[in-house]
Amino acid sequence: MPVTSIRAAIVPVTPFQQNCTLLWSDSTKRGVVVDPGGDVPRILDAVEQTGIAVERILLTHGHIDHAGAAAELKDRLGAPIEGPHEADRFLLEHLADAGRSYGIGGVRDVLPDRWLAEGDEVEIAGEPFAVLHCPGHSPGSVVFVNREQRFALVGDVLFRGSVGRTDLPGGDPAALIRSIKTKLLPLGDDVAFVCGHGPTSTIGQERATNPFLL
Numbered sequence: 001m002p003v004t005s006i007r008a009a010i011v012p013v014t015p016f017q018q019n020c021t022l023l024w025s026d027s028t029k030r031g032v033v034v035d036p037g038g039d040v041p042r043i044l045d046a047v048e049q050t051g052i053a054v055e056r057i058l059l060t061h062g063h064i065d066h067a068g069a070a071a072e073l074k075d076r077l078g079a080p081i082e083g084p085h086e087a088d089r090f091l092l093e094h095l096a097d098a099g100r101s102y103g104i105g106g107v108r109d110v111l112p113d114r115w116l117a118e119g120d121e122v123e124i125a126g127e128p129f130a131v132l133h134c135p136g137h138s139p140g141s142v143v144f145v146n147r148e149q150r151f152a153l154v155g156d157v158l159f160r161g162s163v164g165r166t167d168l169p170g171g172d173p174a175a176l177i178r179s180i181k182t183k184l185l186p187l188g189d190d191v192a193f194v195c196g197h198g199p200t201s202t203i204g205q206e207r208a209t210n211p212f213l214l
């Protein structure tokens, strides 16, 4: 999925088919891995195929399918972890427990090198991405958006035709809809996004057709 000058590849990981996403610049061959939930060998294969140097590992939130392999990938790549918001600390500190309850092996607790908050910026493939704190699916969920490139990574906040579940610890349905309506919809209809599960979409498509937003 090409966006103007940033290239993207999606690697579905874990039994939850989570969209671990590689983003990189073809000119600099530098990039990031977003949400390495598991299946580290598959992620490393994808990194090798692109030939990129991974500068950082980004987390949209603290659920196991997004963060379960972050500690191992950091060890393998030597790249720092940035995100999510510190409100997800309670999830990241219990990832190994979550792995045991879901029957997923090799999961380790992890804390990022940098917590993120509303208004922060992260660098992805040489481009600045704004951090939006979007609680609701989890209290510390963040979204990464580059307004010039009209491109965002939304984690499990918003999906094509659906929204994130809110029945897990710390979930808040009213906060989730408020996050989407006050922070994501105003980004503009032409903003394309990769979500944590399933196909990509655009803000405009969801504004017009998502039954949770009508």
Ligand SMILES: [Zn+2]
Binding pocket: 061, 063, 066, 137, 156
């Ligand atoms: Zn989640």
Ligand SMILES: [Zn+2]
Binding pocket: 016, 018, 063, 065, 066, 156, 196, 197
């Ligand atoms: Zn997920």
